Amino acid sequence: MMKLLVIRHGESEADILNVHEGRADFELTGRGHKQAEAMGKYVSQNYEIKKIYHSTLKRAVQTANHLACETGAPQIPDEHLMEFNNGLLAGLKHDVAAEKYPKVKVPLHSALYEQESMLEFRYRAEFMLSKIISENEGDDTLAIVTHGGMINQLYRAFFRLPVDAQFAFWTGDTGIHEWVVDGNMRILVRSNFAPHNL
Numbered sequence: 263m264m265k266l267l268v269i270r271h272g273e274s275e276a277d278i279l280n281v282h283e284g285r286a287d288f289e290l291t292g293r294g295h296k297q298a299e300a301m302g303k304y305v306s307q308n309y310e311i312k313k314i315y316h317s318t319l320k321r322a323v324q325t326a327n328h329l330a331c332e333t334g335a336p337q338i339p340d341e342h343l344m345e346f347n348n349g350l351l352a353g354l355k356h357d358v359a360a361e362k363y364p365k366v367k368v369p370l371h372s373a374l375y376e377q378e379s380m381l382e383f384r385y386r387a388e389f390m391l392s393k394i395i396s397e398n399e400g401d402d403t404l405a406i407v408t409h410g411g412m413i414n415q416l417y418r419a420f421f422r423l424p425v426d427a428q429f430a431f432w433t434g435d436t437g438i439h440e441w442v443v444d445g446n447m448r449i450l451v452r453s454n455f456a457p458h459n460l
Contacts, residue, residue, distance in 0.1 A: 264395065265403040267309065268439040270410055271317075271325040272297035277435075281355050284348030284411075290324045294435065297459060298325040301436040302332030304458035309403050311335040315394060316407035317343040325436065326407040335405065342386045342393075345409035349376030370425060384425045387415035395443055413439065420448055435459070 272294030276283035290298065305311060311333045316326035318339045330337050351359045363375045373379040390406075398404060406416070410433050417423070417431045420441060433439070437456050442449040 264398065264400050264443040265309070266394070266441040266443065267305065267311070267403070267405045268413055268416055268441065269301065269305075269325070269329070269405060269407045270413060270433040270435065270437050271321040271407060272301070273435045274321040276353075279355075281353055282348055282351040282359050284345050284352045285319070286353035287320050289320045294321070295324065295328070297436045298328035299332075300458040301325070301438070301456070302328040302330075305329060305405065305438070306332040309333075311405050312398070312402045313338055314405045314407060315340060315343060315390070316405075317341075317345065317409060317412070319344050319409070322407050322409065326405075329405060329407060333405075340390065342390045343406065343408045343412055344386075346383055346411040347378040349373075349378075351375060351377070381425060383411070384415055384418065387412060387419040391416060391419045400443075422448075 273291045274283065274294055275288040275291055276286060278291060312335060314326050314329055314335050314337045316322050316337060316339055318341050323339065326337055351363055366374055368374060370380045394404060394406065413433050414431050418427060423429065431453065433454050434456055436459065437454040439453050440451040442451055
């Protein structure tokens with residue numbers, strides 16, 4: 263059985279500034295680095311990680327670096343694991359963004375404000391999940407370090423939910439989601455656990 267540990271990055275500077283993050287490339291805060299280091303120690307003590315796939319945005323790279331330092335697992339950066347491309351909203355204060363770029367409902371294939379569409383976002387998750395499962399052995403344990411929005415899309419892909427399914431899966435700083443792939447069976451073992459932050 264293949265095990266996937268899907269992990270959100272640690273606290274970033276955008277969390278402190280209270281701005282839209284998305285593709286805005288903020289680094290981890292000091293607290294975020296401590297969270298990532300603690301997460302890495304926890305994972306190294308409880309799992310044998312073979313590879314670490316991660317987003318190429320700084321906050322995910324830095325989190326993955328801590329995990330790699332503790333586990334010794336090789337890192338595989340991939341742009342498909344980046345957060346939602348929020349276009350012109352990236353880096354803007356929430357109130358400024360709401361005024362300049364109000365929410366408008368658009369079809370799944372379409373987008374506004376130089377963003378990607380929800381279909382494009384879902385495709386990236388489907389692509390990465392298929393890639394990771396297909397290029398690894400059935401008994402491997404793999405880590406995926408990414409972002410809250412992408413984790414939501416990976417959940418939808420993992421459980422084969424409709425692209426417009428109205429579900430949300432919360433993830434805190436360095437929260438871990440443990441999944442198992444057993445042939446065609448998909449198993450959720452734990453969701454958003456962070457014993458390293460206790």
